[in-house]
Amino acid sequence: MTKSEGAMSMEAKRVRAILLASLIIGTLLLTVFPVDPQMSTEVMFDDEVTQQRKADIVGGESGASLVLRVTHDDSTSLMFPISRVQTLLEIEREAMAGTNPDTSWHTNSITLDRIQTPFTLWDTAFESRNRSLSEADGWSDVLQPLMEEGWCGKNATSAESSAFESSLLLLPNDADLGVACPSMPGQYAHQPPTSNELLWMVWIGENQSNTNWSELEVWADKLSESTEYTFEAVGVNMLFAKSKELAVTELKAVMIPLALLLCLALCIGLRDPLLAGATLGSAGLVIGAEMGILSMFGYTFSVVDGIAVPIIMGVAVDGAFWYCRSSHSVEAVRKMLFVAMLTTIAAVSLAFFSPIRVQRSLALVMVIGIFLDWLVTRYLLEQFFVARRKDLATVSTVSKALNQPAFGVLWPALLLLLAAIAFASPGGVEVLDVEQFLPADDPAIQELRQMEDEYILASSTDTWILLEIDGDSTTDYDAVIEFQTQLSNHPSIIALDTGLSQSKLMVGIPVSTTINATIDSVFESSSIDSLLVKDSRLQSNQETYAVVIVTYLDGQNTDAALAFNDDVRSLLEEMQLTGNIGGNLAVGAEAATSFDESRVTQIFGAGIAVFLVAMYVLRSPQKALRIAVGTVAVGAAVDGLASTFGGRGVGSAPAVLLGMGFAADYLSHSSSSDHRPTSSDHAARWWSAFSSMSVFLLIAFTTFPPASETGRLLSVSILCSVVLATALSLYQTSSDEEE
Template sequence: MRPEQLRLALVVGMLLSAGMLLFNPIEPKMNTQVIFDDEAMMKIREGSTEDENYQLVLRIRHDEGGLLTNNLTRVQDLLQLETEFLDGSNPDTSWDSCVAEDSADCEYSSLNIDRVITPFGAWSDAFDSRNRSLQEATRWADVLQPENEEGWCGNSANNAEKSAFEATLLMLPEGANFGVACPAFPGASATQAPASNEILWLVYVGAGGQGGDWNELNIWADKVSENTDYEISAAGVNMMYGKAKANAEAELVMVIIPSIFLLGLILTIGLRDWQVAAATIGGVCLVIGAELGLLSLFDFEFSVLDGIALPIIMGVAVDGAYWYSRSSRNRDEVRDMLFVAMITTVAAVSLALFSPIRAQRSLGLVMAIGIILDWVMTRYLLEDFFLKRRKVHEDFSGTTSTVNSSSVWAWPAALIILASIAVMAPPGVNVMDIEQFLPEDDPALVEMEELQSKYVLASSTLAWVVIDLDGGSEEDYQKLQNLQLQIGHHPSVISLETGMLRTPMVIGITAENATTVDQAVEEGGETLFLDGSLAQRLQHEGITSGVAIAVFIDGQNSEAAIQFMDDLDLLMERNQIEGVVGGDLPTGAQASKTFEESRITQILSAGLVIFIVAYFALRNPKQAARIAVGSIAIGAAVDGMATLFGGRGVNTALAVLLGMGFAADYLSHASANHRPTRLDMSARWGAALSSVSVFFLLSMTTFPPAKNTGQLLTISILFSAILATCLAMVHTGKTTHISEE
C-alpha cells in the first residue's frame, strides 16, 4: 500500500471510529462496581433472582426545626409523603410523576424505587399489629393506650414491633428519647412516642444492574423540600459517589477544552510554527475521538476515572512534533526514538492491566490505546508534514553543546537524588473509599461525619458473606445457622443493644421450623431488612446454589474490616464451608493493603519490563539498562512524592507507572550515543513544558484522582526531562540505529 493510501485509510478509519459516538455515546459511571472487583457481589449478581438494588439515604427535618417524631401531625404528613413517593398520587412529591408518559421533563428515569424503609412506616406496622391505626389517630393516646409496658424491645414484642424498634434505633439520631420503642432506655416511657428532631429514610433503588445516577435522588429531594414544609437532603456513601461523578464530569470538561487551546498556544510558541501546532492539536482530537468511538463500539464500561486519561493522551502527543520539527536528528533517528519511547511507555502502563483493581485496569487500557494511537498518528499521518516544516539545516555544526568531564557525573548524581526522595518518603497507603474521590473540605464529607457520629446506620457499612450450599440439604442448613451465629460474635459486627438484649446485625436466612434453606425461604420470615433487599437465596437454573448473608460492620475502621474478612475466611475453612467475603469497605481496604505490600514490586517489575522491551528494540544492553534504571528511579521518587500530594493510594499507582513510562520515553531520546545539541535540548524541553501545561491544568481540579494524577505527572515530566538531560551529557558522539520491526 502506498503511503498516500495508508494515510487515507487511517484517516477514514479514525473518522468512522469517532463517528460511532453519534450512535453510541459514552456514558461514564461512578460507583464501586467500576472501581474494584468484589467477588462476593459478582456471585450475588450471577445467582440472585432479584434485580440488584442500592441503598440511598434521605435525611428529613422540619423547616421550622423542633421535634419531629412526637408531633403527630408531622408524623402523619411524612407517612403521607412516603405513600405519595411510591404511588405517584401527588405530582409535587411523587417520583413516578417524572417518568410518566406525558411528562415533559423526565429527570429521574434511570432509577426506579424498589422499597422505602422509614421509622414511621415501621411504627405504623407495629401499631397495626395491635389493631391501632397511626394514620387515623387524632392524638398519641389513640395508639399508645392501653400501655405496652415492655415496648417494642421487650420479650413479648411481635415481629412488627421488633422491626419498629430496629428502625427507631437505626434511623433516629443518638440521644433521641426512645419512648415506646424501648422503655428500658433511660428517660424513655411506654406512654410517649419517640422524640427526635430529625430522621433518616432508607431508599432501595434499582438501576438496571449498571449503577445509576444517584444525583437524581438529590433532584427529587430538592423538589419535595421546595413543595413541602420539610427539609430533605440525600446523604450516604452512594450519594457521595453520585456527587463525585457530577463534580468529575464537570471539571474534566472544563479541563479538556482549555487544555486544547493552552496546548495549541504553547506549541505555537515552542515550535514557532502555527501550522505544525494546529496539525498536532487536530491529530490529538482525532485520536481521542477515535479511541472513544472504538471503546463504545465494544461496549466498554467507561468510568469517570477513565476520563483522566484524555488530557494525558493530549500531553503525550507532542513529542513527535518537537523531535521531527526542532531536533538535530534525521528521519530514521526520530522514528527509532519515538518507537522505543512508545513501546517502553506502553509496557510500563500495561502492567496496570494485571492489577486486581478494576479502575486501574480500565484506566491503564484507555491510556495504552491512546498512546499507541498517538504514535500511529505521528508516524504515519503527520511525519512528512512535520519534516517539511523543519527549518533547520542538515549541517548541525555549531549547534553541539559543550560537554566537559564534570558533566558525566550529572547522571549518577541525579539518580542518587531521586533515590533519596524515595527513601525519605513515609510509608503507608490511603484506604480506597469515598474520601478518595471528594475534596477534603467538601460539605458532603462534613455531613457524612456528622451522620456517622449520630446514627448507627450511617456509621456502619455492609459486608457480604456468600457461601455455596445445597438448598435441600439439612446438613448445609445447619452449617449456615452455625455460621450466622458465629458471625454475630465478631467484634466488628454492629449490634442493637437494649441493655437486656443484644441483637447482631447479621441478616441471614432462618426460620423456626425449617430444616433446609429452601424451606426457610418459603416460610418467608421477615424483619425490617429481610425482604429480598439484603439476604438472598442464590440460584443456578432454578436450583438453590448458595446464600448471601448481609452483615453490618463498623464503617469507620478499615483495619477491622480487613480483620473481619480474614477471620471469616478462616472460620469458613475450619467449618468446611465454601464461600467468599466482600463488601465495599472490606474489598477496598484489602485492595489498599495489597497495593501497599506490592507497590515496590510493581515499580521493579515495570523497570524489568521496560528493560526487556528496550533491549528487544535497541539490541544494546547498556542503553536498555540505563533506560530501565532511570525509570525505576523516577517511579520510586514519584511514589515518594505522592505522600506530599494527598497521600499515596491506589489511585496514584497508575500515575507512578505512567511516570515511569514518561521516564522511559525521555531516556530513550537521550540514551543513544548522539552528542547533545542545543536543538535536541530545545526539542526535549519544549515537549516537556508542553505536556506540563496540560498536566498543570489537570492538577488544578478538585476531583482528587485527577488532581493527584496531574500533580504527579507534572513532577514526573520534569524529573524525566532533567534526568534525560543529565544522561545526554554522558554521550560522546556515536549513533545507534534500531528498527521498528
C-alpha cells in the same frame, strides 16, 4: 521516481486516508454513543459478592440504596402531632403509586423501586397488635393498652422487631426510642419514638446500569417544594454523584485553557503555527476516536478515566518536536519513537494487575491513547512533519555538537538522589473511599462526618458474607446456622445494648426447630426481619446455590474490618465452607492493603518490562539496562513524593506508572540516538517536556483530587525524566569517548 517507489507512495497515501477516515468516524460515533462517566463503588473496585447478590438474590434489592434526610420546615418534632406521621406516610404511598404529581417520582429513565421508612414499619408493627397508626387520632390510640416490653422484647412480633431495627438505624442516636425499647434507660412504653429528623432509605434503578444518582436530589427538591417538609439527599452515594459532577464540570472547564496553553507552547517550541495546529488537532482526533469506539462497545467509563484526556494530549507532542527540532534522521526518529511508545506502554501496562478496578480502567484508556498517538504520528503526520522541517531548516542555525564529558557524572548522581527520595518517604496507602474524590474542605464531607456521629446507619458499614450451599441440604443448613452462631461473637460487629441484653447488628438465616430443615424449607415458611433483605438466598434457574449473611461494622475502623475479613476466612476454612466477603469497606480496605504490598513489586515489574522491550528493540543489554534503571529510579521517587503530596491514593499508582512511562520515553530517546547529542536534540527533548508539563501543571490546579494529584505527580515525573535523560545522553557521550 521509479515504479516501485510510486506504488509505495500510493500505498502510503491509502494508509493515511484509511487512518484519517477511521479517526473521524470514531469521533463521530460520540454523537450516537455519548460518553456517560460513572462514579460508584462498582467502578472503583471488584466486589464479586455485591455483583452476585444484586444479580441473584431472592429477597433483596438490585438497585442503588440511597438516603433522604427528612425534617419539618419549622425544625420541630416529626412525631407530634401524630398527623405529621400520617402525612409522611401518605407522601410515601403517593410516591410509590404515582397518584400525586406533586410528590410522584419525576422521571421514566430511572425506576423508583422501594422506599423504606420507620413510619411504615411502625404502622405494620401496630397492625400486628390490631392497632392502626394511619387512622389514629392521637398516640394513645395505638400505645394503649400498654405494651410493656415494646418492640425489643422477647415476645415481640416479627413486625415489631423490624420496627425496632428501623428506629435504631433511621433515627438519630439521641432520639427518644420510647415504645421501640422501653428496657433502655430513660425510655417508656407509653411514649412514641421522638425525633426532629429521620432517614428514608430509597432504592432506585433496579437492574439498570449507570444509574444517575443525582435524580434523587431532583426528586428531593420537588418534595420539599410541594410539602411542609424538607427532604435532603445525603449519604455516600450522593457524594459519589457530587464527585462525578465535579469531575465532569472541571474537565469541561479546563479543556479550552488546556488547549490554548498547549497550542501556545507548541507554537513557541516548534516555531510554526501549522505544526502546532496539526499536532493539537491529531490529539483531539485520537481522544475522540478512542472514546467513541470504546463507548460503542459498551465500555463503562469512570470519571477518573477523564484524567487520560490531558495525558493523551501531553504525550501527542513528542513526535512533533523530534521530527521537526532534532538533528536526527527520519529513520532514527522513527526508531526512537517506536522504542519510546513500547517502553511507555510496557510501564503503564503494569496497572492492569492492580487490585483496584478504577486504576486498571485508567491504564486501559491511557495505553490505547498512547498507541494511537504513535500510530497517528508515524503514519499520518510524519510526512507533514518532515516537509515542515525542511522549511524550518532554511531559517535555523546549524546545531553544534556538545562535548562536555564532565557532565557525565550527573547520571549516577541523579540516580542516587532519586533513590534517596524513595527511601526517605513513608509507607502506607489511603483506604479507597469516596473522600478521595472530593476536596478535603468540601462541605459535603463535613456533612457526612456529622451524619456518622448522629446515625448508626451512617457510621456503620454493611459487610456481606456469601456462603455457597445447597438449598435442599439439611447438612448445609446446620452448617450455616453454626457458622452464623460463631460469627455473632466477633467483637468487630456492632452490638446494641437494649438494657436487658446485647444484640449484634447482624442479619442471618432464620433458626428453625423443624427436623431436617433446609435453607429452602425455612424461607418458604418465614422471612428475615431486616431493612436490607427479606430472603437472603441466591438462586440460579430457581435453584438455591448460596446465601448471604449481613454484618454491620464500624465504618471508620479499617483495622477492625481487615481483622474481621481474616477471621471470617479462617472460620470458613475451619468449618470447610466455601464463601467470599463483600461490601465497600471490606473490599476497599483489602484493595488498599494489597496495593500497598504490591506497589514496590509493581514498580520493579514495570522496570523489568521496560528492560525486556528495550532489549528486544535496541539489541543492547547495556542501553536497555540504563533505560530500565532510570525508569525504576523515577518511579520509586515519584511514589515516594506521592505520600508527601497528600498520600498514596486512587490516582497515584497510574500516575507513578505513567511517570515511569515518561522516563522510559525520554531515556529511550537518549539511548537510541545514533550520534552525540546536539543543541537541537536537547531543544527537542526539553521543548517536548515543557509542552507536556504545561498541561499537567494546569491540571494540578484543579480541585478534583485524582486529577490534581495526577497533575502534580506527572509534572514532577516529567521534570525528573527530562533531567535524567539529558544526563544520560551526556553520560553515554562521555562513556563512548572513553571507549
